[in-house]
Amino acid sequence: MNKIITLSVLTSALVCAGGYKLPEQSLNSMALGAAYVAHTSSADTAYFNPAAMSFMKDKQYVEMATTLVHLYAQDYTLGGSTSGTSEDENIIVPTIHYVANAVDNWRWGMSLTVPGGLSKRWKSPFQKASAEEFTLKNVELNPVFSYKVNDEFSIGGGVRIVYSEGIVKSNSADANVINPSVLSVKRDMKGDSIVFGYNAALLYKPTTDINLALTYRSNIDLDEEGEANLFLGKVGKQYDTSVTVPLPAALNIAISKTWQDKFTLELNYERTFWSTYKKLDFNYKQSLANPVLVAVFDEPKERRWKDSDTFRIGTTVKMNNQLTVMFGFAIDETPVNPKYVGFELPDSDAKIYSMGIRYQQTENLSWGAAVLYDNKETLNLKAGEHHEATALLNKGGRFSEGGSLLTTIGLAYEF
Numbered sequence: 136m137n138k139i140i141t142l143s144v145l146t147s148a149l150v151c152a153g154g155y156k157l158p159e160q161s162l163n164s165m166a167l168g169a170a171y172v173a174h175t176s177s178a179d180t181a182y183f184n185p186a187a188m189s190f191m192k193d194k195q196y197v198e199m200a201t202t203l204v205h206l207y208a209q210d211y212t213l214g215g216s217t218s219g220t221s222e223d224e225n226i227i228v229p230t231i232h233y234v235a236n237a238v239d240n241w242r243w244g245m246s247l248t249v250p251g252g253l254s255k256r257w258k259s260p261f262q263k264a265s266a267e268e269f270t271l272k273n274v275e276l277n278p279v280f281s282y283k284v285n286d287e288f289s290i291g292g293g294v295r296i297v298y299s300e301g302i303v304k305s306n307s308a309d310a311n312v313i314n315p316s317v318l319s320v321k322r323d324m325k326g327d328s329i330v331f332g333y334n335a336a337l338l339y340k341p342t343t344d345i346n347l348a349l350t351y352r353s354n355i356d357l358d359e360e361g362e363a364n365l366f367l368g369k370v371g372k373q374y375d376t377s378v379t380v381p382l383p384a385a386l387n388i389a390i391s392k393t394w395q396d397k398f399t400l401e402l403n404y405e406r407t408f409w410s411t412y413k414k415l416d417f418n419y420k421q422s423l424a425n426p427v428l429v430a431v432f433d434e435p436k437e438r439r440w441k442d443s444d445t446f447r448i449g450t451t452v453k454m455n456n457q458l459t460v461m462f463g464f465a466i467d468e469t470p471v472n473p474k475y476v477g478f479e480l481p482d483s484d485a486k487i488y489s490m491g492i493r494y495q496q497t498e499n500l501s502w503g504a505a506v507l508y509d510n511k512e513t514l515n516l517k518a519g520e521h522h523e524a525t526a527l528l529n530k531g532g533r534f535s536e537g538g539s540l541l542t543t544i545g546l547a548y549e550f
Contacts, residue, residue, distance in 0.1 A: 160179065160246070161177070162198070162493065162504070162543055162544070162545030163179060163505075164183060165200075165506075168507060171403075172389035179198055180196075181233065182246035184291070185244060185291030186348070189338070193236055197232070200545030203542045207539065207540070208536060210533075210534070211481070232246045240284075243280045244278075244279050255268070264310045267305050268304040269303050272300050273300070275296065278294055286340075290338075292336060293333065298327065300328075301326065305320075319367070334352045344393045349387065350386075351385070356379055363432070385407045385408070389404070396453070398453070415436040438475055439472060443469060460490070461505070464489070483513070486510050489505065499550055501547045503544070503545055504545075506541065507541040
């Protein structure tokens with residue numbers, strides 16, 4: 136087995152929408168803060184609401200975009216050597232979407248996206264002890280179809296194929312130098328996995344200027360197995376390991392209204408069912424034998440995530456036949472209970488602000504740019520409330536700064 140267990144990475148990145156899930160997978164969705172489910176108009180319709188492909192003009196659409204995700208450094212403040220600051224991170228996220236011509240009432244499309252990602256690194260001793268590096272890269276291939284039931288109603292859906300690779304490292308050696316009571320243990324994991332799921336969508340047009348939409352992305356169970364390299368002091372050993380963790384389902388309900396073909400307002404509600412994620416439990420084919428390794432790496436880690444809500448609003452204004460401007464705002468709830476927070480995922484509620492433009496260069500070609508700012512709230516921890524009595528975070532402290540800035544450029548062509 137050449138796969139290395141990556142569930143700690145995947146869990147940090149995908150089981151928490153707050154800072155590391157990327158619902159914005161195109162130029163328009165970035166500009167609108169992902170309030171882009173009921174009123175979709177470009178090739179990215181294949182991803183955000185495949186049912187809406189039935190109402191697009193009978194031609195082919197293709198769109199490409201590139202996003203620079205900048206994750207700001209995050210501060211943990213407690214006092215003395217226990218405080219620390221994470222590293223700034225920059226991640227490139229490419230996407231591509233395609234919608235084919237209609238065949239009778241049927242239509243198909245495809246998207247290649249990066250639905251989540253994370254790169255979190257700490258060099259400060261006490262944070263490094265549990266989260267020296269958590270990095271995730273993933274790609275989703277999503278072939279979809281739509282069927283036009285009548286002039287007001289259509290359905291759609293498809294298959295999700297997600298490939299991921301990641302790195303997770305922790306090293307308490309530096310913390311041991313400062314405080315010898317901290318045991319010197321280390322882990323070093325790398326690997327990849329492929330998982331499958333599905334998505335479904337509905338679109339109803341009661342009038343020509345109102346769209347009602349519902350989309351659903353299924354829960355996916357990650358059944359991972361591989362090898363984990365664990366160290367106690369300078370003595371290390373490789374273990375065959377397996378673990379199962381769900382990637383929760385997500386439901387979107389949206390409505391849009393257009394006035395005079397120039398101004399569109401969309402309201403979107405997303406419910407993400409994180410409560411299926413209760414614990415992280417690694418299983419080893421060989422006994423770890425040493426009680427220190429058992430305590431650090433083998434005992435199940437409580438997570439007890441809660442279902443989370445995101446509320447979005449987006450506006451699209453067609454200034455003239457060439458220029459369109461877009462604005463978005465969202466309130467994003469974290470599923471993480473502070474009682475179970477860790478340095479790999481010090482997440483908190485956020486407010487999201489976005490804007491962008493699209494310019495119609497020719498009849499077939501358009502391009503544009505968008506920017507999105509994810510503003511994280513300060514997370515204050517109370518001493519004695521963390522579920523792990525021996526953890527540094529049980530002493531309290533504060534996570535501040537953080538958040539992210541996303542900048543997108545995109546190009547679309549119709550033929």
